[in-house]
Amino acid sequence: MSAVQPIPPNPPIAKKSFGESLQAYLDRRSIIMLFLGFVAGIPILLIFSSLSLWLREAGIDRSVVTMFSWAALGYAFKFIWAPLIDAVPLPILTKLLGRRRSWILVSQVMIIAAICIMASVNPANEGSLVLMAVGAVLLGFSSATQDIVIDAYRIELAPPSLQAVLSAMYVTGYRIGMIVAGAGALYLADYFGSTESFYSYEAWRNTYWIMAAVMGIGVITTLVIHEPIRQQVVVERKTSEYTRLVLVFAISVIGFVLVFANAGLVLPETESVFAGFLIEVVRMVSSLAAALAIGYGLVKANLVEQEFAKTTWIEPIADFFRRYGKKALLLLALIGLYRISDIVAGVISNVFYQDMAFTKIDIANAVKLVGVVMAIAGGFLGGLLAQKMRIMRAMMVGAVLACVTNLLFILLTYHPGSLPYMYLAVILDNLAAGLASAVFIAFLSALTSIRFTAVQYSIFSSLMTLLPKVVGGYSGTIVDSTSYQFFFMFTFLIGIPILALIYYVDKYIVIGDNDDIYDDGSNSGSNKGVELTKANSNLANTNKPPRASE
Numbered sequence: 001m002s003a004v005q006p007i008p009p010n011p012p013i014a015k016k017s018f019g020e021s022l023q024a025y026l027d028r029r030s031i032i033m034l035f036l037g038f039v040a041g042i043p044i045l046l047i048f049s050s051l052s053l054w055l056r057e058a059g060i061d062r063s064v065v066t067m068f069s070w071a072a073l074g075y076a077f078k079f080i081w082a083p084l085i086d087a088v089p090l091p092i093l094t095k096l097l098g099r100r101r102s103w104i105l106v107s108q109v110m111i112i113a114a115i116c117i118m119a120s121v122n123p124a125n126e127g128s129l130v131l132m133a134v135g136a137v138l139l140g141f142s143s144a145t146q147d148i149v150i151d152a153y154r155i156e157l158a159p160p161s162l163q164a165v166l167s168a169m170y171v172t173g174y175r176i177g178m179i180v181a182g183a184g185a186l187y188l189a190d191y192f193g194s195t196e197s198f199y200s201y202e203a204w205r206n207t208y209w210i211m212a213a214v215m216g217i218g219v220i221t222t223l224v225i226h227e228p229i230r231q232q233v234v235v236e237r238k239t240s241e242y243t244r245l246v247l248v249f250a251i252s253v254i255g256f257v258l259v260f261a262n263a264g265l266v267l268p269e270t271e272s273v274f275a276g277f278l279i280e281v282v283r284m285v286s287s288l289a290a291a292l293a294i295g296y297g298l299v300k301a302n303l304v305e306q307e308f309a310k311t312t313w314i315e316p317i318a319d320f321f322r323r324y325g326k327k328a329l330l331l332l333a334l335i336g337l338y339r340i341s342d343i344v345a346g347v348i349s350n351v352f353y354q355d356m357a358f359t360k361i362d363i364a365n366a367v368k369l370v371g372v373v374m375a376i377a378g379g380f381l382g383g384l385l386a387q388k389m390r391i392m393r394a395m396m397v398g399a400v401l402a403c404v405t406n407l408l409f410i411l412l413t414y415h416p417g418s419l420p421y422m423y424l425a426v427i428l429d430n431l432a433a434g435l436a437s438a439v440f441i442a443f444l445s446a447l448t449s450i451r452f453t454a455v456q457y458s459i460f461s462s463l464m465t466l467l468p469k470v471v472g473g474y475s476g477t478i479v480d481s482t483s484y485q486f487f488f489m490f491t492f493l494i495g496i497p498i499l500a501l502i503y504y505v506d507k508y509i510v511i512g513d514n515d516d517i518y519d520d521g522s523n524s525g526s527n528k529g530v531e532l533t534k535a536n537s538n539l540a541n542t543n544k545p546p547r548a549s550e
Helices: 018-026 028-040 040-046 049-057 062-076 078-087 093-097 098-121 129-157 160-191 201-214 216-224 238-265 273-300 306-324 327-335 340-349 349-355 360-388 391-404 407-411 419-447 450-472 475-480 484-493 497-507
Strands: none
Touching: 018 028, 018 160, 018 360, 028 040, 028 160, 028 216, 040 049, 040 062, 040 098, 040 129, 040 160, 040 201, 049 062, 049 160, 049 201, 062 078, 062 129, 062 450, 078 129, 078 238, 078 306, 078 450, 093 098, 098 129, 098 201, 098 216, 098 419, 129 160, 129 450, 160 360, 160 391, 160 419, 201 216, 238 273, 238 306, 273 306, 306 327, 306 450, 327 419, 327 450, 327 497, 340 391, 340 419, 340 450, 340 484, 349 360, 360 391, 360 419, 360 497, 391 419, 391 484, 391 497, 407 419, 407 484, 419 450, 475 484
16 A cells, blocks of 8 residues: 555644743653653663673673573564553453553563562572573563553653653653663672672672662552553453463464574584674574464464454554555664664774773763763753754754764774763763654654554664664674774764665655644745645655544
């Protein structure tokens, strides 16, 4: 179906004054997203950096420590079970709290339980790592589930014109949560008496208990906020149908795990980085193919109604292509490439600072403190920018800043050890990254159909980091083969084609109702009695779904 659909013209969106734009940050919905963003930012570092330091202090081998990062794979594949979040109501809780709040509450309870499981394990004891791994995997799955529902909640909570503000507040809360779970957890563990030279299980246990208690803020928030009004007709089904749908998903996941685990025994071992990457790709793709084949076979065997399975997993993707037609491929390219410049550069940033003769204290003060503050400030600026101009124009500003600021690191290579040059690069780079991130989240939210918020946004958010992280994995190899100057020039250059993508998307596709595509005559000096016409005749209307009411 073509993306060009005649629709009645929407009234032009009035431009907000600077004061009105700032006032949006005090909106009740913005405050809600600040708190939800905070609890969303807590779990991730309890799997990565904080857990890694705990395991190292407990004397666990580095190879085993890095394997625990696999517990966070749920973030990359959350789109697989996101359809269940949209389709399956929770017994009793859905009637009491609503579909979104009930799922948020359950995921938060699971997060708290997972943290407590990890706190109950002393990794220094022989045979204890299996239970620690169970807790870490549960934490990754539960946290990814919470992200799915919070993203859906945010999109349904307010119209596209307010999404940039909600995104900025969510990112602000998320970064604060990461500070608490990262630096905060390390300070607590040190305060309770665990150091590199003297390991104390009780110190880390108490730290993780406190992190579990901090998640209580999320539970309280979920209980006091309201359920968004959904303009979507939900077809109620029998409990047995929901049970069979979940069963198909569970069996497919078991198939994925078994194939993934056993593929490592069949595939060859190699010391080549590139060959090893290709082997892991084959392993992952074959595991996903096996899971899809199992799921397809179970559906064909009528374990679940084919119509129900199609509505749950296929329809959200089909809806996106129906609304945008062939232009959907242009949108997917932009989603997958928009953040590539700053993400690829960021992968090697800490190693770069060390090679530039900066101490750990220098890096901590500049990157972990000043950098985070500037990223938060950039998020606020992005929210203001998206309210003052069309979303695609704000995207263009973010993309230009994200790639241009990488050139500052080339300047730093000529002044190694210089704190003023380091702070200049860190401040401007994080400011640009925060701004680009806020407007990009608003862009993804505008693309998401209100009928499939959880599924479509999960797909978009997974896609936006997939290629950048793959390329970023080779950043060290690129630097070793060339130089830092070449590498950062490379990250600048790969950002240039993104500008062309944004231009073509802006020219041919309407994004969100805050994209004021209709000319009210103001450009000609008068708008009185003038019928609305398209300001850009090249823009293609999309059959946009209804948004949740304010």
